Each structure stands twice: as structure tokens, then as C-alpha cells.
Amino acid sequence: MLELRQVSKSYATPQGPLRVLDGVDLSLAAGESLALMGESGSGKSTLLHLAAGLDLPDAGSIHVDGRPLADMHEGQRAALRRARLGLVFQQFHLVPSLSVADNMTLQARLAGRHDRTWCDTLLARLGLASMARRYPEQLSGGQQQRLAIGRALAVRPALLLADEPTGNLDESTADEVLALLLELVHDSGCALLMVTHSPRVAAPLNRCLTLAHGRLQGATSGTP
Template sequence: MLEFRQVHKSYSTPQGPQYVLSGVDLRLAAGESLALMGESGSGKSTLLHLAAGLDLPERGEVLIGGTSLAGLSETGRATLRRHTLGLVFQQFHLIPSLNVADNLLLQARLAGREDSRWTARLLERLGLVKHQHYYPEQLSGGLQQRLAIGRALAPRPALLLADEPTGNLDETTADTVLGLLLELVAESGSSLLMVTHSPRVAAPLDACLILHHGRLLPERPTP
């Protein structure tokens, strides 16, 4: 579903280029879940942005479903994101003028894949049924995070990319939200690439890689 082939990425600084990714190889099969860990500033978010086609590598290749992102125009990458990817970032990016139900449906409508039964299932499983006519500002942080996850999963994306999806939550709420995320990912049949700093959060996923000095180490941390 997702493949990195010898991907390199650096950023310009006053001191010269800062290399973030150095020859990264990664493979994520359909239906698999993968946690990506690493110390702050190790390039985890950069890797996620490359996977989403929000940025391009200097060298190497990123493929989604066998399609090279470098071979697509910016419009082509945006279309691929709309139809193939679900994105959950630390900032929820909910639309304040839309209620919960319409926020949830936004991505599915953009992708042309609105499914009333799946939407009802998401509202139920995420505990949002009684809040569906509320607006984002009326929700707690935990409910906003659930809504962001539901919106990303509403079109049943082939690949879900999540950047610290429980990082802003207390431990109990985080465990609940993570459990719901993994259950709904399994139900939707999506692949999952999740950035996290927590070994406890990474533990339930199928595999874990650690980004260290620009390279991926195939290790599963001990909770």
C-alpha cells in the first residue's frame, strides 16, 4: 500500500543542509498497521508528510498503491489524497461552522463515497450520536479527537496516516480513543501508519519502526 525506496530529505539552514531522512526504505502492506517512533526532531512528521504527498523527497521514491507520487502533479497528489488517504494530525482542523455530523461527512463527500450506514456506525462507535448536532467548540478535546478520526475514516481510505493521534489526551482517554481507532481501521480495511512517541501506544500495532539519525531501525520498543 505504501512504499519508500531509498528516500532522502534535507532542509536548508544557515549552517548548511540539515539531513532528516537518509536512504529510508519502508513497506506497508494493505491492511497492516505500523507505528513510527523516534526522538523529537528525528523526522517522523517529515516522513508522514512525504507519505501524504504534501512534500516530495530530494532523492528516492514514495509510492502509494504502486503509484509514484513524484510522477503526479500537485493537483494529482491532491486528488490521490482525497480518494485514497485519511489524515489525522495533532491539530484537528475541524470546520467550526459545521456541526459534528457534517464535519464527519466532509471527507466522504469530497471523495464521492458517502455511506449512510458506515456514517451511522462511526457516530455510534465514537460516542458522537448525541453530539451530532453540536459544533466543534462545544466538544471536549477527547470528543474533537474522535471526530477527527471519524472524518478521516468516513470515506474508508485505503491508507490512514496519523500524527500523534492521542498526544493531546490524558492516558485514560488516549487508551479509549486508540482502541476505537484500531477497531475502526480494522473494520474499514485501511492500512495505518501512525507516528507516536509512546511505546505503550505503539504496542498494539502490527509492527514498529524507530527513526534514528535519518534511518529506520526495525525494532519494537518494550512498553
């Protein structure tokens, strides 16, 4: 579902080019969950943005759902994100003028993949059905995060990319949101790549890789 081969990425700094990723290889199969760990500034978010086609590598290749991102123009990559990818970030990026229900279905409608039954199921599973007519400002932080997860899954993505999806939540709420996320990912059959700094958050996923000095340093097995 996701394949990176010898991916490198550098950014310009006053001191010269800073190489953030240095020949990274990574593969993620359908139905598999992978946690990507590393210190702040290690390149975790950069890797996630490259996997989403939000940026392009300096070298190497990235395939998503069997398609090389380098062969697509920006519009095609945007269409791929709408139809085949789900994105969840620390900042929820909810539309304040839309209701909970309309925020949930936004990406799916844009992609022409709206399934009312699935969206209603997500609202119920995420504990948001009774709040469907409310607006984001009327929700707690945990409820907003659950809504952001639901919006990403409403399109039935082949690949879900999550950047510290529980980073702004207290530990108890984070555990609850993570459990719901993994349950829904399992039920939908999509692949999950999640960036986190927390070993506790990474533990339930199938695999965990650590990014350091631009390279993946090792792997540990999580819950199958």
C-alpha cells in the first residue's frame, strides 16, 4: 500500500543543506499498522508529508497504492489524497461553519465517495451521533479529535496517515481515542502509518520503527 525506496530529503538552512531523510526504505501492506517514532526534528512529519504527496523527495521513489507519486502532477496527487488517503493531524482542521455531520462527510463528498450508512456508523461508533447538529466549537478536544478521525475514515481510505493524533489529549482520552482509531482501521482494512513520540501509543500497533539521523534504525514487533 505504501513503499518508499531510498528516499532522501534535505532543507536549506543558513548553515547549508540539512539532510532530514537519508536513503529511507519502508513498506506498509494493506491492513497493517505501523508506528513511526523518533525525537523532535528527526524527520517523522517530513516522511509523512512525502507519503501523502504534499512534498516530493530529493531522491528515491514513493509508491502509494501501487502508483508512483513522481509520475503525477500536483492535481493528480491531490485527487489521490481525496479518494485514497485519510489524513489526521494534531491540529484537527475542522471547518467551524459546518456541523459535526457535515464535517464528517466533507472529504467523502469531495471525492465522490459519500456513503451515508458508513458515515452514520462512524458517528455512532465514535460517540458523536447525538452531536451531529452541533458545531466543532461545541465539542471537547477529544470529541474534535474523534471527528477528525471519522472524517478521514469516511472516504474508506486505502491508507491512513496520522501525525501525533492523540498528542493534544490527556492520557485517558488519548487511550480511548487510540482504541477507537485502531478498531475502525481494523474494520475498514486500510493501512495505518502513525507518527508518535510515545512508546505507550505505539505499543498496540503491528510494527514500530524508529527514525534517527535520517535513517530507520530498527524495528520492534507490536500487537499482531
